[in-house]
Amino acid sequence: MRALPLGDDALLVEVSSGEEAQALHAELLRRRAEGTLAVREIVPAARTVLLDGLPDPARLAAELTASEVPPVLPLTQEIVELRVRYDGPDLADVAALWGVSEEAVAGIHADTEFRVAFCGFAPGFGYLTGLPSRYDVPRRATPRTSVPAGSVALAGPYTGVYPRSSPGGWQLIGTTDAVLWDHARVPAALLSPGTRVRFVRVACR
16 A cells, blocks of 8 residues: 555555455445544545545554555445346447347346445446456447436446436446435435445336
8 A cells, every 4th residue: 555645634545456445445434433543534436545634644644554455345234226227329339349148238237246436427426346357348439428317337347327417438238217316315325435236127118
């Protein structure tokens, strides 16, 4: 691990993989919950974790850089299920990339348990990991100017769901009616880092 100071009370901790970032994030949340870590915000990303509002960032930096990343802990919270119709316009392209049928793409995706690695891009957008690396797919060569809200998409090692209509270059394989972001809901985001997610296949309309 490498801990970089940010201002007077924050650290950016760099690790070597997404799995290590998830494990470190879970461990820091555990410490905060048990009262051994005083911090205002803990924000994971692809290979970093930001800690903001630390009373003594130098001490924590020294502790973290002298230790190893903890193992990924088993997930214990309930699974969020998202009902999805596998009707996306890029489903045939993904099937060709995977070397399987469109039906098989839907089966592989729906049979996978995902975990929200981190959030970003738009409020409510979670970057979900879980598919084996052999199913990584490239982004589209030409991004769409408008992707409908609820689009279930793939890019690289991640699955994501567009919480609102926006431009995007991910491969669209399905659609869900789930509301990913609702400012009137507590919490507003349906998915947060560490959340377990399964996609439940439903018939296309």
